[in-house]
Amino acid sequence: MLPTILDIATLKDGYRRGAFSPIDVVEAVIARIAAWPDSAVWINRVGDTALREAARALVAAGVPGEDQPLWGIPFAVKDNIDCAGLPTTAACPAFAYDAEEDAYVVARLKAAGALLVGKTNLDQFATGLNGTRSPYGAPRSVFDERYVSGGSSSGSAVAVASGQVAFALGTDTAGSGRIPAAFNNLVGVKPSRGLLSSFGLVPACRSLDCITVLAPTAGDADLVRRVAEGYDPADPYSRTMQPASLPHDRFRFGVLAGSEREFYGDAEVERLYDAAILRLEGIGGIPVPIDYAPFRECAQLLYGGPFVAERLAAIESFFADHADEMDPTVRGIVAGAARYSAVDAFRGLYELEELRQRTAAEWAKMDVMLLPTAPTIYTVEAMRADPVTLNSNLGRYTNFVNLLDCAAIAVPAGFRKDELPAGVTLVGPAFADSALAALGDRLHRAAPFGMGRDRQAALPTASALTPSTTGLIPIVVVGAHLTGMPLNHQLIDGGGVHLKTCHTAPGYRLYVLPDTVPPKPGLVRDPAYRGGGLEVEVWGLPPAAFAAFVNAIPAPLGVGKITLDDGTSASGFLCEPYAIVGAREITELGGWRAYITESAATDSSVDA
Incomplete structure (x- = not known):
C-alpha cells in the first residue's frame, strides 16, 4: 500500500x-493523476505507455547501482x-517549441534513476508568485480550491502535495519555488545561484x-539538489x-520587529510565524530582532x-511579434521594462550595492534569518481582481x-484556523545550502504538520538530515561501534556525534570475523553483488579524535571509502579479503545488529 504522499525515503525503503x-508506483501515479480534480496541474505528460515502459526497463536492469540514488522515484x-x-x-502556447535534449539538471536526475512523469503548469514565463x-488554468491549493496554489511553480507544488509525484523541479527568481511550497505544506529549496545549471531553462x-x-x-529536497547540482560550462552563471x-x-537568527512585521491583516500567519520563532529557539537558536528595511527596499528593486x-531581455524578439498572445498581466509587466534605460540599469546596480552594504550590518547580528515565506494567502478571485x-504583497x-x-x-509552519497552511523560510549566505537544509529539517520535525495534503503523515526518519557538522569528519561504522554496542563509547569519548542511521549502497557483503573480542564483522566490497544495502551508522569525529581512532584500528580492519544509499560516500571500516576466508557470511541479515539479535536468541534457546 503506497502512502498518500510519495516521499523518496518511503519509496526507497x-x-x-x-x-x-x-x-x-507508476501505476499509482497514473491513477492519481486521472483522479485528481484539478486539471490545471499538468501542461504535457509522458504518455502512460512510455511511463510504464520506463519503469519496466528500470526493473529489468536489476537493483539500482551506486550512481542511482533516485532509482524509481517519479518526478515532475x-x-x-x-x-x-x-x-x-x-x-x-505561441512560444512553445519541441525540446530536443534534456536540461542539464533533468539529465542528471534521469541518470540517477528518477522517472520523469511530465511538465507542470506555471505563471507564464515564470512571471508571478500566485x-x-x-x-x-490556475492550479489551486491542495487544501482549498478557492485559494491560489502559489507560483510561479504552481503545478509542480500541487503535483507533489497531492501525491502524484515524489518531487518536482521549479524555478525561483523572486520566490517562485518557496511561496507555492508554503501554500501546499511542502519544503521548497532555493539553492545558491549557479549551483544548479540553468542550461535548458527558459530564463525569466x-x-x-x-x-x-x-x-x-528537507531531506528529500536536499538529496535531489545534491544529485542535480554540478558545474556546467554551458551555463555562464554556473558555480561550484x-x-x-x-x-x-546557539546560532543567532534574525526575526522581524516593529513596523517591518507586515502580514496585511493576517493575524493567523503572524501567529504561526511567532510559533516558529519559539520552535527555532527550542532547538538552540537565539532570536535577534533586525531592521528588515534594507532587505525590503532591495526586494522592491526586482519589480x-x-x-x-x-x-x-529574456524574450525580446518573441515579445516584439507576439505580445498580444501573452497573459495580459505578464504582458504589462514585461512591457514596463521599456521605460528603463541603460543609465537606469547602472543606477539600479549602484542602489543594489548600497543596500548590500546596509544589509551587511544586519547580517553581522545573525547567522541565519527566519522570515514568513508569505505574509498571507489570497483567493483566486481576489488575485484576479x-x-x-x-x-x-506575496x-x-x-x-x-x-x-x-x-x-x-x-x-511548513502549520495551519491557520481555517486549515490553510503557512510557511517560514530560513535564509543564509551563498553556499550554506547543506547547513540550511539540516536546520530546516530540524525546524520541520519540531512540530507535526504532516507532508503535503496529508496533515497526519509522519516525516520518515530515514530522510532526517544531520545538523551542521562543520569541523567533524564523518566515519561509517558497521559493527561493534554501533549505538549500544560494546565499542560505541570510543566514538562518544572522542567527542563523536551520531549523524544518521542509513544503508550502504548495493555491492557490499558482511561476514562474522572469527576469534574477535568483542565480536566484530568484516565489511567487504563486492561490485558484482547486487543485493540490498547493509544497515550502518555515520558518526562525526573531531579531526584529532578521528586520527587517533583510525590509528587504533586493528588488522584485518582498515579504513576506506564506503558508498551510501543516497549516493554519497564517507570513510568507514572495511576488511581485508584474506580475513573472511571460511568466515560466516551474514549479508542476508541486513546488518550487524540483526546478527547480534539472532545470536542472542540462539543462545537463549540453548540455555533453555
Whole structure:
C-alpha cells in the first residue's frame, strides 16, 4: 500500500523491502493523476505507455547501482525547463517549441534513476508568485480550491502535495519555488545561484534565476539538489559549491520587529510565524530582532526598478511579434521594462550595492534569518481582481534573496484556523545550502504538520538530515561501534556525534570475523553483488579524535571509502579479503545488529 504522499525515503525503503516496485508506483501515479480534480496541474505528460515502459526497463536492469540514488522515484518538471521529447511552453502556447535534449539538471536526475512523469503548469514565463497567470488554468491549493496554489511553480507544488509525484523541479527568481511550497505544506529549496545549471531553462531573469526543488521533506529536497547540482560550462552563471557553515548550537537568527512585521491583516500567519520563532529557539537558536528595511527596499528593486528589464531581455524578439498572445498581466509587466534605460540599469546596480552594504550590518547580528515565506494567502478571485498589488504583497519576504546572493529553504509552519497552511523560510549566505537544509529539517520535525495534503503523515526518519557538522569528519561504522554496542563509547569519548542511521549502497557483503573480542564483522566490497544495502551508522569525529581512532584500528580492519544509499560516500571500516576466508557470511541479515539479535536468541534457546 503506497502512502498518500510519495516521499523518496518511503519509496526507497519499499523498494528495498520488496513491498512494491517502480512498476507499482507508476501505476499509482497514473491513477492519481486521472483522479485528481484539478486539471490545471499538468501542461504535457509522458504518455502512460512510455511511463510504464520506463519503469519496466528500470526493473529489468536489476537493483539500482551506486550512481542511482533516485532509482524509481517519479518526478515532475516545471514547463519552462526542457525535457527531451516534450514541448516547452513556459505557459505560452505561441512560444512553445519541441525540446530536443534534456536540461542539464533533468539529465542528471534521469541518470540517477528518477522517472520523469511530465511538465507542470506555471505563471507564464515564470512571471508571478500566485499561479493564476496561465492559459492552461490556475492550479489551486491542495487544501482549498478557492485559494491560489502559489507560483510561479504552481503545478509542480500541487503535483507533489497531492501525491502524484515524489518531487518536482521549479524555478525561483523572486520566490517562485518557496511561496507555492508554503501554500501546499511542502519544503521548497532555493539553492545558491549557479549551483544548479540553468542550461535548458527558459530564463525569466537570467542573472538571478535558480532551478529549485519542491518535496515533502528537507531531506528529500536536499538529496535531489545534491544529485542535480554540478558545474556546467554551458551555463555562464554556473558555480561550484564552496560550502559555508552555520553554528549547530546557539546560532543567532534574525526575526522581524516593529513596523517591518507586515502580514496585511493576517493575524493567523503572524501567529504561526511567532510559533516558529519559539520552535527555532527550542532547538538552540537565539532570536535577534533586525531592521528588515534594507532587505525590503532591495526586494522592491526586482519589480519596481530597472531589474524588470531583464525579463524583457529574456524574450525580446518573441515579445516584439507576439505580445498580444501573452497573459495580459505578464504582458504589462514585461512591457514596463521599456521605460528603463541603460543609465537606469547602472543606477539600479549602484542602489543594489548600497543596500548590500546596509544589509551587511544586519547580517553581522545573525547567522541565519527566519522570515514568513508569505505574509498571507489570497483567493483566486481576489488575485484576479487585483493581480499586481496582491502578487507584490506575496513577495514582500522573498524578492531580495537572489539579488543579495543568498540561499534559502522554505518549510511548513502549520495551519491557520481555517486549515490553510503557512510557511517560514530560513535564509543564509551563498553556499550554506547543506547547513540550511539540516536546520530546516530540524525546524520541520519540531512540530507535526504532516507532508503535503496529508496533515497526519509522519516525516520518515530515514530522510532526517544531520545538523551542521562543520569541523567533524564523518566515519561509517558497521559493527561493534554501533549505538549500544560494546565499542560505541570510543566514538562518544572522542567527542563523536551520531549523524544518521542509513544503508550502504548495493555491492557490499558482511561476514562474522572469527576469534574477535568483542565480536566484530568484516565489511567487504563486492561490485558484482547486487543485493540490498547493509544497515550502518555515520558518526562525526573531531579531526584529532578521528586520527587517533583510525590509528587504533586493528588488522584485518582498515579504513576506506564506503558508498551510501543516497549516493554519497564517507570513510568507514572495511576488511581485508584474506580475513573472511571460511568466515560466516551474514549479508542476508541486513546488518550487524540483526546478527547480534539472532545470536542472542540462539543462545537463549540453548540455555533453555
